[in-house]
Amino acid sequence: MEDKAQIQEAIKIQGEVVRKLKSEKASKEQIDEEVAKLLQLKARIGGDDGKHQFVLKTAKGTRDYNPKQMAIRERVFNTIIGCFKRHGAETIDTPVFELKETLTGKYGEDSKLIYDLKDQGGELLSLRYDLTVPFARYLAMNKITNIKRYHIAKVYRRDNPAMTRGRYREFYQCDFDIAGQYDGMIPDAECLKIVHEILSELDLGDFRIKVNDRRILDGMFAVCGVPDDKFRSICSTVDKLDKMPWEDVKKEMVNEKGLSEEAADRIGEYVSLQGGMDLAERLLQDQRMSRSKQACSGLSDIKLLFSYLQLFQVTDKVVFDLSLARGLDYYTGVIYEAVLTQAGVAPAPAEAQNGAPAEESVSVGSVAGGGRYDGLVGMFDPKGRKVPCVGVSIGIERIFSIMEHKAEASAEKVRTTEVQVMVASAQKNLLEEKLRLITELWDAGIKAEVMYKKNPKLLSQLQHCEESGIPLVAILGEQELKDEVVKLRIVATREEVDISRADLIAEIRKRTSEA
């Protein structure tokens, strides 16, 4: 019951919006969004032929994976899952949505990015924002006090997408967490070992894992003269240090957050420090820092952590970095973040061309992060019983982007199927014989294809093999049927050999065993 004239007027106005944005050279994403609105309006009024016109797109900030992307995704997942399993993790799964109140009060400012479901009667639901809060809910609900689990699933954030840099509204997280009351820093060190193993194995170029501790940050704030109630707020300003220079961070602290210049300068000295076990040792002796009990227990733990990291042989990539803050509220101890340091491998930030701030490209490299959160499970337990947890989350979308770019640049073709053999015919009217043969192959576990045509040309059958990388063709003809053989063609060499029907399956297995 829409008023056609009204919609036509809206289309006119929206058309002008788009033209204006284009003339102002607005960002591609902004233009795309307004164009989508325009198309939706046009769809409501119907196309020229009177049919309903669909806007053919995926939702903003999301994307499909085509078969080639899926092949790469499978490879990345296999590496990651392989590592998680090597470390003895079980896996769990939780629903894509949670009761809204399960997510309430866990993410601080970021809560505004949560997707809510429409109230259609019944419970109020939200899409999960990460896998950590559902994990904590799962532990409390099932009264589990120790578990080592991984969880690979999509999470949802109504953030500003930057898809060329691998930032989406629907994206995968690969989480590994260890819950339980254990001796200090052993599980924490294993999480870092895992990050090291995965990033090395994926071969994404050089990387660095920054480590810090929430207690060191809080202690540092205290001894630098930050008032208690400003800890969290100053902490999120420190968190911006990987995106903006100290001068700007200081300005924000003093001008916006009302910190004294003296206090800010003291913080500035500390957050410029980077090192290893030696730095932790030095800070334990530091006159000011040593006044904070909290900072001291954090520093002692950093020392212990590094001693385990030495045994795990991963200290080459790990840096104790006092500027690392991390945004999420729930961390209580050690925190860490892995960044790729080889800028070359990361996809070029296309937005920069459209006038987006160039410094953002610095943060392209962050691919994993995590830390200790000893209080989260207790927030769900009716009696507040705590379950100490530490974990790491691998940010897969960026890794996908890099792997995709690498695959495109490389000469090696990405196969999207695992077909070992194509059942083909050289003459007409052999469909039945081909179906009989492929049934034998399938039933023996051979991956095989046949064309869905009664009489396909031999050439088009061979072409399909070339295109999709199928290594073998089993060719049937009148003569082969009479001789009870199959002509086996090796696609790469174009060599052809007659194989008796009885030996065919063994022969195919032998010739594709390395694949």
Add this chain to the structure above:
Amino acid sequence: MEDKAQIQEAIKIQGEVVRKLKSEKASKEQIDEEVAKLLQLKARIGGDDGKHQFVLKTAKGTRDYNPKQMAIRERVFNTIIGCFKRHGAETIDTPVFELKETLTGKYGEDSKLIYDLKDQGGELLSLRYDLTVPFARYLAMNKITNIKRYHIAKVYRRDNPAMTRGRYREFYQCDFDIAGQYDGMIPDAECLKIVHEILSELDLGDFRIKVNDRRILDGMFAVCGVPDDKFRSICSTVDKLDKMPWEDVKKEMVNEKGLSEEAADRIGEYVSLQGGMDLAERLLQDQRMSRSKQACSGLSDIKLLFSYLQLFQVTDKVVFDLSLARGLDYYTGVIYEAVLTQAGVAPAPAEAQNGAPAEESVSVGSVAGGGRYDGLVGMFDPKGRKVPCVGVSIGIERIFSIMEHKAEASAEKVRTTEVQVMVASAQKNLLEEKLRLITELWDAGIKAEVMYKKNPKLLSQLQHCEESGIPLVAILGEQELKDEVVKLRIVATREEVDISRADLIAEIRKRTSEA
């Protein structure tokens, strides 16, 4: 700012609702729902200790998967994916939500079960209801005219959950589809071959695959005297034949849908027919049926289909059944549905005890369904270009339920990790040595665990192995370190052998190679 007194009043009323339901022996689900509402009210007012009380549950109709369930799920997926890959399918993925209008007009009456997202500004979105419509959208959007793909992902329906029977609001579908203009019935037959392979391999007991064709149904309705505009409506009544006896179906046709009794009786004769190729042949000769061109082309195709199914050697389980209708609007040709016929393996329908209709338990067995939908892609294409498609969807949740029950009943223990060896110590103060050893093992690709304690008891280390099925323990002690050996304990036999450090990795691989 809620009025405490008001909420307390609401709690009182809700408490009475729950008591009333319990006294009336209402269904467990109804009671659970009202209890949840009560708990939510109580949560709003805060617990006794003044803390905010969470309702610790997953959203209605959803569930977590624990590690044991995940191990079973992985096994089932491996079988299904193995089959899809054997048949040369690629895979794709699509977002969990689509533009609302992408789903509009595809599901007929079932559209009311679609989950919508809240309008938070921007596009209107809905959770996907199946994987078929997103697949059609993907094909049209990318102008793909032929592909053979599988897609395994969760879909969402605001249906009445019946979780004990494997009916959830969030559930997996495993879809295999073939899109493209091909010679008749070859891809259709392959879909049935795939269902046959998967159900055989999963070993769920005996099954039957019912086959029919929308054109036969429509032709039958025409020759039986159903007015054109009542085809769909009468079709959904026929669809209920697996849940209620013919008498009731006829009553619905005559009394509710206004069909003449004569026409209903004619339909009744046809829908009682079951057979194979012979039945299709017989119906082609049938005086009344042969008057419909549509029915005849459907029947000829059924004959052709069966000839291919014979070559695929799957006719033992396939039945041409004229009562099969299937609910979804988009089917245009052959349709099919697989049912488990061995009632014993299915989980007992717990609801029946609470007064739910007993006849529903008949339909427990449906585990796969699909058909040909030649018009769906065209609905998305701006020029209406059609891409013929045929596919099958495996309904995994019921299969999970059955496998879980089987696993529980069997003596065999389900392992939730793949750990090959536990690194343990017999004496104190060997943590560093253990971490050194496990680093060697991890770096060699061995799946290994160590306890996160400085000085765990040997007994508790061995107990952990027994519990989680770890086959080997590598025990370090002062003597072993001096001798440069490791004591390797075989958990099953309690046998212990000294292995030199240099040979340890090879020895572990050898002893766990069959695992």
